Amino acid sequence: MTLLLISLPERAAVWSRVFAEAGEPILLDDSDPEAVTEIACWTPPDLARFPNLRAVICVGAGTDHMPPMPDRVVLSRTLAPGIEAMVRDWTVMAVLAMHRDLPLYLERASRGEWAGHGAALARTRRVGIMGMGRIGRLVAQGLSSLGFPVAGWSRSGDPVDGVEVFTDLGAFLARTDIVVCLLPLTDQTRGMMDDAFFAALPKGARLVHAGRGAQLDMDALRRALGVTLDFAMLDVTNPEPLPPGHWAWADPRVIVTPHIAAVTDAVEGAEHALAVLRALRNGAPVPGAVDRARGY
Ligand code: GLV
Numbered sequence: 001m002t003l004l005l006i007s008l009p010e011r012a013a014v015w016s017r018v019f020a021e022a023g024e025p026i027l028l029d030d031s032d033p034e035a036v037t038e039i040a041c042w043t044p045p046d047l048a049r050f051p052n053l054r055a056v057i058c059v060g061a062g063t064d065h066m067p068p069m070p071d072r073v074v075l076s077r078t079l080a081p082g083i084e085a086m087v088r089d090w091t092v093m094a095v096l097a098m099h100r101d102l103p104l105y106l107e108r109a110s111r112g113e114w115a116g117h118g119a120a121l122a123r124t125r126r127v128g129i130m131g132m133g134r135i136g137r138l139v140a141q142g143l144s145s146l147g148f149p150v151a152g153w154s155r156s157g158d159p160v161d162g163v164e165v166f167t168d169l170g171a172f173l174a175r176t177d178i179v180v181c182l183l184p185l186t187d188q189t190r191g192m193m194d195d196a197f198f199a200a201l202p203k204g205a206r207l208v209h210a211g212r213g214a215q216l217d218m219d220a221l222r223r224a225l226g227v228t229l230d231f232a233m234l235d236v237t238n239p240e241p242l243p244p245g246h247w248a249w250a251d252p253r254v255i256v257t258p259h260i261a262a263v264t265d266a267v268e269g270a271e272h273a274l275a276v277l278r279a280l281r282n283g284a285p286v287p288g289a290v291d292r293a294r295g296y
Contacts, residue, residue, distance in 0.1 A: 004028075004050075055280060076287065076288040082262075084262075098231050103233075127151075130180065169200070189212075
């Protein structure tokens with residue numbers, strides 16, 4: 001039973017150290033496919049080459065880029081406090097940037113223009129978070145502690161302490177001044193941010209997107225800017241990478257970061273993989289196991 005890691009040399013060195021400390025073997029090349037029982041990777045190899053494979057561990061939080069798994073293979077997404085904290089930090093930064101009109105001030109600054117205007121209190125800006133899993137709840141806590149009224153929207157509507165959780169998207173959008181997308185990409189969320197979505201927001205709303213690029217219709221975003229939407233801050237785009245010359249790079253109302261909200265810490269990634277190995281060995285539930293029917 002040996003895990004194959006497919007990663008960059010500097011990250012592989014960290015995983016090797018963590019695995020050595022735990023007394024676990026690790027393979028860093030795929031020259032002996034029969035020996036491989038688990039694969040940890042972002043981009044998977046041809047899984048058919050590994051006859052004894054029983055788990056694939058995605059080193060990130062989202063697994064929508066993974067191929068369908070053979071029946072006997074469990075897919076696990078990395079659960080790591082660092083990923084959750086990093087997405088929380090990026091999202092809080094983006095919500096504050098949207099709240100305090102940063103795109104406007106960056107544009108004025110680019111012209112050397114010293115001109116301020118009024119500012120709103122956090123308690124008057126209603127934030128709505130789409131996706132109330134581990135990350136969404138952490139973001140909700142962070143934003144609530146800054147004084148923003150926070151609501152959530154999720155497929156399940158499962159209650160979350162201190163947060164009103166909607167399942168009715170229209171009602172949720174109608175009460176939301178800054179809409180935050182943290183959803184996984186599924187058949188239900190693909191393309192969901194379209195013209196009707198933006199039209200359901202109150203005028204002057206703002207978008208913060210750290211879910212997946214394919215959830216956003218970028219043409220609909222462009223049409224909504226200046227109509228219902230004032231600004232947007234995107235860590236994920238459609239397409240991705242966003243090509244040079246794309247309108248969103250040049251539009252001063254949009255801030256783009258290149259999918260950097262979270263970068264998995266190598267030690268935490270290796271520790272998650274060790275937890276998966278232990279669970280498999282003990283016949284326990286696999287941490288981060290992706291539900292095939294739900295898709296995340
Ligand atoms: C990044 O987007 C990840 O899924 O970890």
